Amino acid sequence: MPYRNLVSWNTMIAGYSHNGCVAEAAELFDRMPKRDAFSWTLMITCYTRNGELEEARRLFDRMPGKDLVSWNTVLSGYTQNGEMGMGSKFFDRMMRKEGKDPDWSTFACALSGCANLAALQVGTQLHNLLLKSGHIIDIFAGNALITMYARCGRILTARQVFDEMVSVDLVSWNSLIAGHALNGYAKAAISIFQEMKKNGVAPDEVTFIGLLSACSHAGMVDDGSRDYPITPVAEHYACVVDLLGRAGRLGEALKLVKGMPIKANAGIWGSLLGACRMHKNPEVANVAAEKLFEFEPHTTSNYVLLSNIHAEAGSWGEVERVRVLMKERGVWKQPARSWIEIKNEVRSFSSDDSTEPRAAEVFMVLRVLNAQMRNIGHMSDSSLLDCG
DNA sequence: CTAGGGTTAG
Secondary structure, three states: OHHHHHHHHHHHHHHHHHOOOHHHHHHHHHHOOOOOHHHHHHHHHHHHHOOOHHHHHHHHHHOOOOOHHHHHHHHHHHHHOOOHHHHHHHHHHHHHHOOOOOOHHHHHHHHHHHHHHOOHHHHHHHHHHHHHOOOOOOHHHHHHHHHHHHHOOOHHHHHHHHHHOOOOOHHHHHHHHHHHHHOOOHHHHHHHHHHHHHOOOOOOHHHHHHHHHHHHHHOOHHHHHOOOOOOOOHHHHHHHHHHHHHOOOHHHHHHHHHOOOOOOOHHHHHHHHHHHHHOOOHHHHHHHHHHHHHHOOOOHHHHHHHHHHHHHHOOHHHHHHHHHHHHHOOOOOOOOEEEEEEOOEEEEEEOOOOOOOOHHHHHHHHHHHHHHHHHOOOOOOOOOOOOO
16 A cells, blocks of 8 residues: 555656656655655656756665666766766776676767767777676667767778667667768768668657768768758758758758748757858858847857958957857857867867866977978868867 | 656757
């Protein structure tokens, strides 16, 4: 009888969690007379899904009798919210300190983290661990491996994983297509698409996003613009805008966005703005930026991009206008951080990082590279490679 | 009856 009661509490929390009602779920969780592993993990998931990772972690640390599911939940919370450094640390603690025996979910979360980090060494170790430990490379782990290798530039290994999988599904095909697109193999991406159809697998929206981005990267404008019998979603428009934009057909791109049957989002306007930079078109840039600011009024990079476009065109009045806009709206420059994998350790850094002990060496190497690039006739972009 | 996973771009 008390068990039945407990499950109904949990079900209510699950309902709130599903609807993103964190406060309501937390209140129920606090009021519960008794909690089991489900209650704790449900509440942790509720936080991670909402991006409240610190709350999730605090709860996890307090949780009595942590099971593998709860460990995996926190791990996926980190990897899916882009907290790669924390995820890596957490995984390390889980495996080394706590000696947890990983399962398919652990591998899928960790590999997904490696894919986002392009952490090839750790990813390869995980792959070996999977093979050695007698775990079958199931669809989930296999798909995560495909993406990990593709994002690390090892497209042949990605293909090999795909070929060696006992069974594949639509996500496997999509991952392989997107992986080839990412690495610039547009023709291969399209032929994999044909291979997929021959195998009787029906494409979905994600397939077309991969194909469109393949065409976009390879400049195959006409292939990418060809009609397919699907209902386009915003991401497809984003890809076609990107496609036309890269080809310098900014007028067409703008017309497409304005005539869209669905509302354009920040990604689409941002894509157009990026293309304006590439092809030096301040007029379309102003239109795109104005729309983009409606969605993201406080994103510094958008203002910087617009300002750079005007600066390159020599329109200093426009540059000043953007600067005033930023000041009015209280937009400040916030340093971005990046990370790199060194000897199985993920290290985070920012541009001009004074805490990096070997900064001088790094900048020296950059100067040498810059000079070599100039020697072979490549004009570097001063705004990207400004290293003194 | 209730908890964790893989694919989508710049």
